[in-house]
Amino acid sequence: MPPSQKASAVTDPLPADEDVLVLPPEWFPHLAPRRGGHLLPVVPIKKAIEKADKLVAAAQETIEQRLLGNTAWARFTAAAREHQAGNPSPLGAAVLAGIVASTLTDAKLQRLEVFADAWAAAHGVVFAAEAVAELADMTVTSAYSGSARSWRGSNKTHLLEGPRLRSRDEQHVDRWPGEPIARRVRALLAEADEALYRRAVHALEPRPHGRFRNVVTAFLLPTEQWQQHEDRGIGAAEVELRLQTTTSFTEVALLLSHTEGVRRAYENNPRGLVFTLVEGLAGSAHPEKLAALLHGMRSQSKGIRAWSALSEALAVVPTDDAFLALVGVGLADPLVSAAHRFPRRALRLLAKPVEDEGFSERAMLLLRRLANSYPELAAEILAKPSTTGRERLATAIHATAAPEAEPATVPALLAEPPWSRAGAVSADTTVVEGLTPAAGTTVRWAPGERAAWRWQNFQVASSSRTGFETRAASITKSLDQGDLSGGNTAWLFANGPMDLIEPLIRDDRTKLDSWELIGHGRRLAARHGTALAEKLRRAAAEEPRNAGHTLLPFCDAATATLMAHWRARRPVLRHLADTWLARHGSEAATLLIPAALGPLGRDRLHARQALWVAAQGCESAVIEAAGEHGTAVQQSIATLLATNPLLDGAPAEEAVPEPAAAVWVDVEVLPPVLLSSGEQRLPDADVRTLLHVLQLPWLSRSSKALVEFHARCDSRSLAEFCWQLFLAKFRIDQQEGENWEKALGCPATSWVARALGWFGDDQTARDIVELLRHHKGKDLTTSLFTALADIGTDRAWSHLIRSARRGRAGREHAELLLAAHTYRQSCSTAQLADQVVPRLGFSAAGTLTVDYGVRQFACGLNDGLQVVITDGAGKTLKTLPRPVQKDEPTAAAQGYQRLRELRDDLSRIAEELAQRLERELVQPTDRNSAQFRAQLGHPILCPMWRGLVWLAIDAEGTQRAFRVAEDGTFADVEDDEFHLDDHSTVTLAHPAQLGDDLRRWTELFGEYKVIQPIVQLGRPVHRLEPEERGAVELARYQGKNIGHGRFKDLTIRGWEWAEGRVGKPFARRMGAVMAVLEFEHWDGAWSGDLVIAKVRITRPAGSEFRDDHGLPLSELGLAGESELLNDLHDLFA
8 A cells, every 4th residue: 555544563463374365455446356255345337327328329320330331240230230229139239339349549448347237237247248258259440549549530441340250360369448348247247146147157158169258258257167278379358367367377377478468468457467366376376386476477577567566466475485575676665565464574584684785774674663563573583593683683673763753843844745735825916917028139158168168079070161062952952842850950050161051040941950959059059159049949949858958058038938937847957947047147037027927827937936046146136127117016026036936835826736655665664864853753654745745846945845844854864865765766767677657657766866966965975976887877867967966065066077078878967067067156167176076074284083982093195195094103004994892883883984985085086186187288277376275275186286287377378387395385496486476377287388497397306206196297298390380281190001990099098080980080189179180081991001191180160160271280289289299109109
């Protein structure tokens, strides 16, 4: 049953016998009734005869057409006409019902069950049973192809197909619309008196040539096991009916071998199918055999509904194997049900050690609850010498769970959830008509953002101008022919000459394909700006997940409306919308004023919520702008900003429905949520309410109720609760291998991951990073990347930076999240990377103390970012100190774990920093002097910075080299004090930039025995000849040939093949330009060599198309030319 309906486990009595299979009463409504089984009274359908007549009357035109059809059997036609004329017969009734069924979609077939009651009321239940048998033995072509939307009315020939006897080749039925009638008649027969039942048995005796008819009659009379069915060519409808009839394990095994039929059978009514199967088999074999069967069925099932039903069935089977089959799975509800149904077995089995650490934690939580609920039983089991896992069970028994909080102390969000309140009236229902937002589109870029967007997925265009002309002509021709698909348009707009593409940009028919915008969208926005804004918005409106990010720089009324809608109605896009609103602030809020004061309804509500978000920090400017529309408007907007439509969470203009229960998790296997005092926990009922609250789509972390709730709870316990909640959902996804959320009507991934972002902490970020190292996938990474951005710790942002640089899954989303954050912080991604390097608990002096209770250890860092540990006597330890007997157990275990994590984290951070510094030698990162000085107070960055030579560049562009001394001061090449100007920019020095001072710097670092974190001063330095610097091609390598396999080493340094294909241009970004190697035609033979045709440089197209051959090599700069020549030297070495 749903968690919200459970009684407290403490009040549950001990079962009389844990070795007896007893079907729970909540199963009974789902069972296909079986005579002598668990029956519920059959409630007659009111006015059944009248309702059946209405169905026939509604289909009368089709009935006439079918009865006159060229395939209609005369006997069937005559019986139907006689039945309508007042001479009823089972065959005539069946013909009419069959034709009516052919006019209904699958979703409406349940209406047919009224025929069963109508026939039984008018002619008796035996008549109804015979009519069902006749219905099974005939075929009537459906007017629908089977889906709810696919009407075959465009083809009239099928209307001439009349009812006829099912042929021998049509006995393997996959879809039988008469199933609702048969199920109802089975229920009526199950409660009929014995004489009437025997009459039905006699009337439905099997026929030698009506295979499917015999299957249906066996379903109607499951007590009669005189049917012998064929084993070949079994259809899905037969599988479903036979599984609800049989009492034979052998027959079940045969039916399960028809996997496609089983899959379709599950789609209809999995709980009824599985529960009825268990009832039929319960009395014919030992429970061990039933447990093995159900476990095997679940392993092969697909779809959460079938998987859940089979898990519920396992939960009632009284065997150890059945219980263990529930252990470790994501669906916690069946496990908890089984634990309370068989507490003795649960206590014994949960106490055993489990290899899965994740489940081990949840098992211990459930074990503690069971020990508290059944203390005498737990003590009895512990007293047995043979009990396995005595230590775990003893721990559970003696564990002191925090008491439940008193109702008065429960946060208001849970004590009075939004759906428990009547729909409130909006604080301001003022409607102002005639307001219009300002026209036009403005653009807002962060410093350096537009240039960065121009580099998005930039690859050297392999097309000449002729190629661009051909592509443009092809697109124009397609538009003239009415093809508006937009294919290849984005690529042309990103790379083509402006004189070719400007007419296409101005053409209203031109469309941008949203899939192409994944790779080219930001380049298009950066290159064309407002000229392309409308086309980008149209593409984003059609497919926002692919193209929505391209709208970030643009602000106009249409985009504001779109963002307000996405924020309210598309949870996966809320972060994007909030980013846009924060970026455009008062301008976005002003554009939303007309909609925010428009007619009451969803559009108004969405606009008001978005306006409030956009106005944060600029309220006065928004109120002042509202005054342009009049005093009344200004006052309404001021009231809105003062009250905030998000404060109470619930939409004011409409009632809030209670979200669906999360059937895949149970609070008894989730860690407790403690109140802020740490001494009380939320009661189970309130935790279930919390699961419902978290699903509310409009809820925001800025909601007053949510903020108050977070403040009232212990942050660490709430974060751990959300993480375990996410893991429960994640395990289901892993086991199912499909998106089963649609089957539940519950988009769990979005709200569970959203809760991680709201309540997660640095440990949560660590857990997310670890999980993403082993599991990929776009949906998973998108959800978790958003959660990391919401958590906002240094660890979270550092992982997003790493993913945006080298990750594949979710890379675009990580870049979007970083763009939003760097815009708010007014810094570049590279500068952010410095800011978020974790401190790992070290002080500015680089010290840290780890406490083992009795012993304490001091930790420091050497220049290689290796942890140096000293004990209380000042002795340096070569290995991590392991806990000993005199240490306090808990503190020592935590301390030892802390040291292990510290060592691993330092190793990873040092590796990442070294890689980033290597890239900075080729792709410089500018830091202002204030940022650089602040980084010297960082315990991890400072040791790295001390081992490098830096350049200070003043406003005139003058460069001076310096280093960071041991005491944190600066020194030049002569080891004299160096003054870093407040207005200077600091960047890492490339040895080619040090000129004649390179040798002296090398000697100086040697004298001080400085170990560099990367090869900087020892890096090879190469120079272009003076005449080469002015040239547009590097002639010295033209015509040289090289095996294509040699290029693999350069890909490690950042070189890439255009279009990912060997033989295409080979390129690497170096500073503000890209170095390019072009080759003569290659025949693709793997044994052949590539011949270099050109070595040149290029850059992304700006506002004008640039013939890439026009850049002189001097644009590389000293560092770039040295790196290019070094790479080419190594290529031919």
